[in-house]
Amino acid sequence: MELPYAEPYKIKMVESINRSTREQRLKWIKEANYNLFNLSSDKVFIDLLTDSGTGSMSDKQWGEIMVGDESYAGSSSFLKLKKTVKKITGFTYFLPTHQGRAAENVLFSTLVKEGDVVPGNSHFDTTKGHIEFRKATAIDCTIDEAFDTSIIHDFKGNVDIQKLKKVFETYPLEKIPFVILTITCNSSGGQPVSIENVREVSKICKKYKTPLIFDSARFAENAYFIKKREKGYENKTIKEIVKEVFSYGDGMTMSAKKDGLVNMGGFIALNSEKIFKQATVYTIMFEGFITYGGMNGRDMGALAQGLDEATEFDYLESRVEQVAYLGKKLVEYGVPVQQPIGGHAVFLDANKFVPTIPREEYRAQALAIEIYVVGGIRGVEIGTVLADRDPVTRENRYPDLELVRLAIPRRTYTHNHMEYIAAVLEKIYDTRKEAKSGFEIIDEAPIMRHFTAKFRKI
Structure with a gap:
């Protein structure tokens, strides 16, 4: 019998995270102009906005x-x-x-x-x-x-x-x-x-x-x-x-x-x-x-x-395989993701997840907001919003992929958190055909607009 995998570390300190209701999250994301970067961290249950600087030190x-x-x-x-x-x-x-x-x-x-x-x-x-x-x-x-x-x-x-x-x-x-x-x-x-x-x-x-x-x-x-x-x-x-x-x-x-x-x-x-x-x-x-x-x-x-x-194998195996576990759960549920699963994040394919939302209405951004509203999970759009405008024509650049990135902080969340994330995504995927409209940008910076852009729900 092969023994189950266990993390090569134990927990010495914990940090409380806040739960919230759907009604609260709807109010908060509207006040944030539908930009997940504008949310304060106390309004987020599981924060997958980035794996940059968000991990735990030894x-x-x-x-x-x-x-x-x-x-x-x-x-x-x-x-x-x-x-x-x-x-x-x-x-x-x-x-x-x-x-x-x-x-x-x-x-x-x-x-x-x-x-x-x-x-x-x-x-x-x-x-x-x-x-x-x-x-x-x-x-x-x-x-x-x-x-x-x-x-x-x-x-x-x-x-x-x-x-x-x-x-x-x-x-x-x-x-x-x-x-x-x-x-x-x-x-x-x-x-x-x-x-x-x-x-x-x-x-x-x-x-x-x-x-x-x-x-x-x-x-x-x-x-x-x-x-x-x-x-x-x-x-x-x-x-x-x-x-x-x-x-x-x-x-x-x-x-x-x-x-x-x-x-x-x-x-x-x-x-x-x-x-x-x-x-x-x-x-x-x-x-x-x-x-x-x-x-x-x-x-x-x-x-x-x-x-x-x-740069030690045991740490990397724990880190990468945690991300892979979440990705495999989503594949089991039929959720479209970038395969094979990447090293630091699971990337949802918004083109396949919510094709009913027009691209010009920022379908990946709309999906990211729905994930927050349903589960208190903060991800980030990697699609048309992030691709920005053409520096010459100032028209939107539409990349081949419209993705939502769920970046997993290092040595931070547990196996149960991965199960919760997967359950939230399964729930949203089961109701995906109800998604008909997205968002429009009402204010944006001339470059790297995704950090501070303001949106209006269509």
Whole structure:
């Protein structure tokens, strides 16, 4: 008899969460202008808005909080983090930042100019935002299989090599500052990238002498999928796989709030001294001195410990398999989700879930709001609202997928919470044909509108 799986940790502290009624939630979401970002956390029962900075730290990480060195320059906590980043990634040069989009801001200020194009695999919203803010263009080169949620493909985050080659054949080389590879690929459903694909992308970058940069927020989860799915890596450790993946690139940005297992933090790591020196100027301008970059010493210590813990198999198995369990329950109920299940979230396919709601009425946003109203669960739309408007025509961009992301915080919710989420989704799916109308936007920011947009129910 095979024994059931059990989490490789025990609970030391608990935090109360508030229950509410459907009537209360209807009132609250209306007051929030139907934007889930506008809800205060006390009005949410299970918060799956993001897995960014929402996880639980370990006892050893809390120990690092107590011994943090808050020296302005050259603190021992910085040196500890720098040493850990070098050990895990292999990159020589290191700049801390306060979070991932800050790392993008510093690096893209260094490398991206007006008129540039930046190819990659389904750029995340802040990545695309930083590119377009500089009047450059993000070009999605993800494989086609990523845009069909029913197709089972082990590495839906992969770059289509022919699409990438076409970019290099179409645009002048000086207009392509770097290629960005997101691991795992959040916007395509938390899907991993294979080492084989990383190698192929790296070969093209080396051929054209163009840097390969990793968006590394979930690099450890990506390594877990490589170990489980890619031939020849089943006996490799997570740390060995991570080291090999990064060996094919020239640098990385990191939102440490994901696979760093901390509540705030990020960094840039590079092999190029030239780019590092250029980036230090923007770090000092935007973030702080180059040995703290907007981070407290105590948080740098906790991050160093978190990076070590996140690259261990037992932790990753617990984390990824909890997400997979929820996904499998939803598949059993017939709920359409991106398959195979991603590393950090379950992505609901709103095009198949509520096709009765017109796309121009933001069907994924409508589904996300219904999940909150029925169960007090806060997810997030990954569809037309997030895709934003075309920077030239100002018309809505309609992506191939309309998704609702249910991002699972790390080491935070229990098995019973997953059962509750699944039951709520089953209930909504059973009544899906009643959904006829969605929402219209009544106020929006000129870029990255999804964070603050206001909606009106149609």
